[in-house]
Amino acid sequence: MVASKGLKPFRTFTSVAVPIDIANCDTDQIIPARFLRRPRSDRDYPRFLFHDLRFNADGSQKNFVLDREAYRGGGIFVADINWGCGSSRESAVTALAANGVRSVIAPSFGDIHYSNCIKNGVLPIRLSSADCETLRGQLRENPGAEIAIDLDAQSLTGPDQTTYTFEIDAFDKHRLLSALDDISLTMEFDDKISSFAKSYKTRHRWAS
Amino acid sequence: MAKTLFDKIWNEHVIVERESGDVLLYIDRHLIHDLHFRAFGMLKAKGLKIREPDKLFGVPDHSVPTTAKVLADIPEGEMREAVEVLQQSADELGFTHFPMTDDRHGIVHVVGPEQGITLPGLILVCGDSHTSTHGALGCISFGIGSTEVQQVLATQTLWQRKPKIMRIDITGRLGFGVSGKDVILAVIREIGAAGGTGYAIEYAGPAIEAMSMEGRMTVCNMTIEAGARSGIIAPDDTTIAYCDGLPYAPRDLLWDEAVAYWRTLPSDDGARFDKEVTLDADAIAPMVTWGNSPQWVLPITETIPDPGAEADPLVRADMVAALEYMDLKPGTPLCDIAVDTVFIGACTNGRIEDMRAAAAVAKGRRAKVRTLVVPGSGLVRKQAEAEGLDKIFVEAGMEWRQPGCSMCVAMNGDMLAPGERSASTSNRNFRGRQGLGSRTHLVSPAMAAAASVTGHFTDVRKLVGEA
Numbered sequence: 210m211v212a213s214k215g216l217k218p219f220r221t222f223t224s225v226a227v228p229i230d231i232a233n234c235d236t237d238q239i240i241p242a243r244f245l246r247r248p249r250s251d252r253d254y255p256r257f258l259f260h261d262l263r264f265n266a267d268g269s270q271k272n273f274v275l276d277r278e279a280y281r282g283g284g285i286f287v288a289d290i291n292w293g294c295g296s297s298r299e300s301a302v303t304a305l306a307a308n309g310v311r312s313v314i315a316p317s318f319g320d321i322h323y324s325n326c327i328k329n330g331v332l333p334i335r336l337s338s339a340d341c342e343t344l345r346g347q348l349r350e351n352p353g354a355e356i357a358i359d360l361d362a363q364s365l366t367g368p369d370q371t372t373y374t375f376e377i378d379a380f381d382k383h384r385l386l387s388a389l390d391d392i393s394l395t396m397e398f399d400d401k402i403s404s405f406a407k408s409y410k411t412r413h414r415w416a417s
Numbered sequence: 418m419a420k421t422l423f424d425k426i427w428n429e430h431v432i433v434e435r436e437s438g439d440v441l442l443y444i445d446r447h448l449i450h451d452l453h454f455r456a457f458g459m460l461k462a463k464g465l466k467i468r469e470p471d472k473l474f475g476v477p478d479h480s481v482p483t484t485a486k487v488l489a490d491i492p493e494g495e496m497r498e499a500v501e502v503l504q505q506s507a508d509e510l511g512f513t514h515f516p517m518t519d520d521r522h523g524i525v526h527v528v529g530p531e532q533g534i535t536l537p538g539l540i541l542v543c544g545d546s547h548t549s550t551h552g553a554l555g556c557i558s559f560g561i562g563s564t565e566v567q568q569v570l571a572t573q574t575l576w577q578r579k580p581k582i583m584r585i586d587i588t589g590r591l592g593f594g595v596s597g598k599d600v601i602l603a604v605i606r607e608i609g610a611a612g613g614t615g616y617a618i619e620y621a622g623p624a625i626e627a628m629s630m631e632g633r634m635t636v637c638n639m640t641i642e643a644g645a646r647s648g649i650i651a652p653d654d655t656t657i658a659y660c661d662g663l664p665y666a667p668r669d670l671l672w673d674e675a676v677a678y679w680r681t682l683p684s685d686d687g688a689r690f691d692k693e694v695t696l697d698a699d700a701i702a703p704m705v706t707w708g709n710s711p712q713w714v715l716p717i718t719e720t721i722p723d724p725g726a727e728a729d730p731l732v733r734a735d736m737v738a739a740l741e742y743m744d745l746k747p748g749t750p751l752c753d754i755a756v757d758t759v760f761i762g763a764c765t766n767g768r769i770e771d772m773r774a775a776a777a778v779a780k781g782r783r784a785k786v787r788t789l790v791v792p793g794s795g796l797v798r799k800q801a802e803a804e805g806l807d808k809i810f811v812e813a814g815m816e817w818r819q820p821g822c823s824m825c826v827a828m829n830g831d832m833l834a835p836g837e838r839s840a841s842t843s844n845r846n847f848r849g850r851q852g853l854g855s856r857t858h859l860v861s862p863a864m865a866a867a868a869s870v871t872g873h874f875t876d877v878r879k880l881v882g883e884a
Contacts, residue, residue: 415675
């Protein structure tokens with residue numbers, strides 16, 4: 210099995226964590242649509258993240274949480290319900306990754322965004338709404354506080370040293386731990402795909 | 418064991434099942450639009466090829482200006498590049514593509530069903546969240562990210578976990594002036610914007626059975642706004658009559674085989690659903706959203722809610738922030754809210770029935786505000802013109818445009834100015850969705866037309882008498 214070139218294995222990660230107090234934070238907020246045609250290599254990519262919440266029309270900063278000194282460079286977000294709902298744009302994860310964000314902790318995630326995170330080595334962690342609010346509260350009170358994540362143990366430790374455990378699908382965990390690329394993973398089953406396609410076409414001639 | 422519609426189609430496509438329950442699914446149809454123009458170069462860079470080009474269909478929609486008829490009409494830059502690269506890739510790699518000069522072009526989720534590319538029993542994907550639309554024909558359809566787009570191009574498969582299944586029964590009958598758009602907004606109000614997360618939703622019940630394919634597509638389209646990737650409706654006589662004779666639908670003997678199979682697909686009696694919800698169609702009124710999530714929606718007869726009455730402090734804060742962004746005050750009747758622009762179109766409401774519903778209200782009246790009418794495809798445009806709907810819109814002072822996504826995603830030059838308020842038949846009222854600082858209210862086509870001719874939200878049932 211081949212680890213993907215661009216992906217880094219996710220095992221443990223400790224970083225300053227940023228509270229994002231926005232319920233139903235849709236991917237249009239995470240990256241506005243007008244940036245979606247830009248290549249991943251665009252040097253401005255880090256600025257696209259939360260662009261319209263961070264910058265005024267003249268490019269000056271709005272003092273969004275991400276840009277406050279203590280939170281700067283924070284690699285973990287603690288968010289609210291339904292993080293990443295809406296548009297399927299994978300650019301939302303590209304924008305997170307371009308800023309060094311490797312994990313988002315939230316009570317719930319948009320399904321497509323969740324899947325996009327997994328495929329880009331960003332770990333989405335589901336904790337209860339109450340736990341997320343507790344963590345966000347601690348991060349608001351202690352700007353610059355850190356969270357430590359251990360994917361193998363499926364646990365994380367908050368600023369007050371409380372440890373939380375989380376659930377994750379075994380296959381998703383495996384892919385993140387080993388930085389596996391989906392296409393390479395699939396190619397192992399190349400023969401099975403071919404024989405399936407053949408039998409499927411016989412069973413459903415109308416569908417071809 | 419009794420099976421659901423979703424299970425039957427899913428099981429038929431499983432190539433490999435892992436211990437974790439994740440499966441490798443075979444994909445029947447892959448639709449692609451201009452925003453994925455970089456996918457082909459990335460695939461090539463990895464030394465990969467399109468595995469089954471005959472299952473790939475491309476059409477530009479997001480980046481097409483609704484004033485443009487040919488490629489050269491698109492301003493130079495990234496908009497034109499996206500449309501141009503998609504077309505060149507189709508020519509070079511040999512997949513079907515409907516260029517903007519072809520009447521069959523339009524919004525990918527309007528074109529797929531219209532051409533019979535979407536059919537019952539299939540699994541269809543597209544790198545766009547509103548792919549849920551296609552489930553209205555009785556297939557599994559869902560939106561995917563760009564890594565998954567490359568995976569489908571290279572392998573014709575996807576790794577997926579089966580979602581839980583929710584059934585939403587819409588009992589009773591829809592009243593006059595109430596449409597599929599109002600039904601799905603009522604559903605989202607009921608279950609919330611995250612209510613469907615982790616689920617696929619099967620819609621059923623008398624009100625769904627009585628609905629046209631267009632109405633069903635509107636319902637499935639906004640399923641993603643309830644958090645679910647897939648919406649699905651059992652194929653029935655309405656579905657089969659709709660598909661019959663479409664350009665890419667099977668013919669003759671294969672058609673008979675297809676229909677025989679499709680008839681086996683509806684959920685069995687006694688099939689178990691992970692969650693069941695029931696709504697009464699008779700109680701649904703024309704709906705208007707007031708916040709920045711489609712769940713913040715109310716019947717037109719209501720007033721802007723008071724966040725002070727909300728017990729949950731997090732929800733209260735969210736409501737306060739939404740009212741501030743939308744510049745609205747608690748207690749204001751929805752009918753008193755004036756609009757600056759009206760947008761009628763999008764994959765939600767850009768089909769012929771939507772054009773007819775808007776024209777019925779516009780006929781003999783005058784638009785009081787800027788109103789864009791954007792058909793969902795070249796064929797919808799042609800049909801509307803054959804019925805004289807374009808004349809009704811133009812005589813009412815509305816703009817009759819070329820097809821595309823237009824002001825739903827505001828990536829083609831059609832947008833609101835900062836602070837402007839719209840009545841829009843699109844699917845998302847997110848902050849900045851229709852342009853920086855834009856304020857969007859989601860409504861049905863009839864309600865959008867009513868807002869256009871009165872200048873504010875209006876109960877279309879009162880404006881237009883029942884015939």
